[in-house]
Amino acid sequence: MKPKLVSIVISLYNEEGNVHKLFEELYQVESALKSKVDFEYVCVNDGSDDHTLANLQALMGRYPNIKIYNLYRNFGHEIAMSAGMDHASGDCVIFMDGDLQHPPALIEEMVDAWLAGNPVVLTRKITHGSDKTPLYKFLSKIYYFMLDKLSDIKIPKDFPDFRLLDRKHIEMIKTISENDRMFRGLLNFVGYSDFKLLEFEVPDRFSGKTKYNFKRSFGLAIDSIMQFSTKPLRLATYLGVLSVFASGIFGFYTLIQYLFFNVERTGYATTLIVILFMGSIQLIILGIIGEYIGKIHLEVKKRPLYFGELIENHS
Incomplete structure (x- = not known):
């Protein structure tokens, strides 16, 4: 019987320095699981203005299971994740960022949990990377406090987009047609009861710097509240x-x-x-x-x- 297919959706914006290191670690995970599942990588280039796309295309010669969806401009992280989901054909989909702060090594545990019968595998950050300033952490606490009080959909703190969803949940989320979206809130909107939770420590960035400045984070906070509540x-x-x-x-x-x-x-x-x-x-x-x-x-x-x-x- 043909092994099940795992799609890994990776959102990338100006990550030219991380791409090769990322796939080195992903290939180690793929090698460890090759007897259980097959992999495909859906890399969404979110309008990068560096050499991210060129580096991805160079990797296609080494990794034949890579496909790239190249957005014509920077549409933002939430839309990039949606684009990857639309082009993923796996029996389950894993969402992750391309900055190596979502550790690829955790994917092995996620896949094992899915094969054991868990349709949803969530992750929770127990530490933050050293590039997060005290001001960022303080504002993050305020953000989640306001989100908890003002939003009708509860979005737990420190639960990133790094998660695995079974195909049935993917198909449910794809029926949501709204343009202005907060990706991690959509699963909470659909609802889930049977899930596995894995915790991880956020490693330091391998290369580059965070793309979320105060302005973008503030905008995300406003959107998060208004998308799920009046x-x-x-x-x-x-x-x-x-x-x-x-x-x-x-x-x-x-x-x-x-x-x-x-x-x-x-x-x-x-x-x-x-x-x-x-x-x-x-x-x-x-x-x-x-x-x-x-x-x-x-x-x-x-x-x-x-x-x-x-x-x-x-x-």
Whole structure:
């Protein structure tokens, strides 16, 4: 009987220094599992402007089971993972980054767990790489706190996209047609009960630097909350009610002081404070509404998720 096929989807953006080292480690895993499963590698070049694509094409001569999906521009990590999923044909799919901070050695345990009957294998980071600053770790805690409080879909902390999904879960996720997506949240949206959890320590980057600066991380945080919840809109309503309540108390307090304690006020500071307070509340509410309207605007266009071309090995 033909062995089952494992597809490994790898998202790469400007990882020219990591590609060869990555496949050296992946080949060791493939050699250890060659009696159990076959492998295919779906490498998604996310519009890299270095030699990532050229290095991948050079590797095709050594690894005939590599195929490349070359995106015409940088569509972002979430879309790159979706593109890889669309072109993976395995009985299960493993998602990983190409920066070697998702250790390839863990794939052997993931595949063994899948062969043992676990349709979903998740991973959890028990440490972070040394390239993560204290500020990054602090902001990460705030991000997951806000996500937990505001999102209807619970996305656990330190669970990266490094995971294995059986084909049945892949087909479920592929039915989700939304353009603005957070990939790791989609599985939680579909739901799963039977899974295996593996923990790992994040190694230091072999080459290059992280692509997630503060701006991109902040944008991901906003998208993550709004994709799975309308609670921010309800929060805007609460802020409006709170501001009315606070204004009423302040007005009543001012009236009592004027009528019973003869406290005279110029009104300048009071007026300024009230205007600034109400203006800030209105801007926050308008910003929240604007974010949702912007997402609706993009979704109703029904544009394709990505544009690119498949490069297969014909040797």
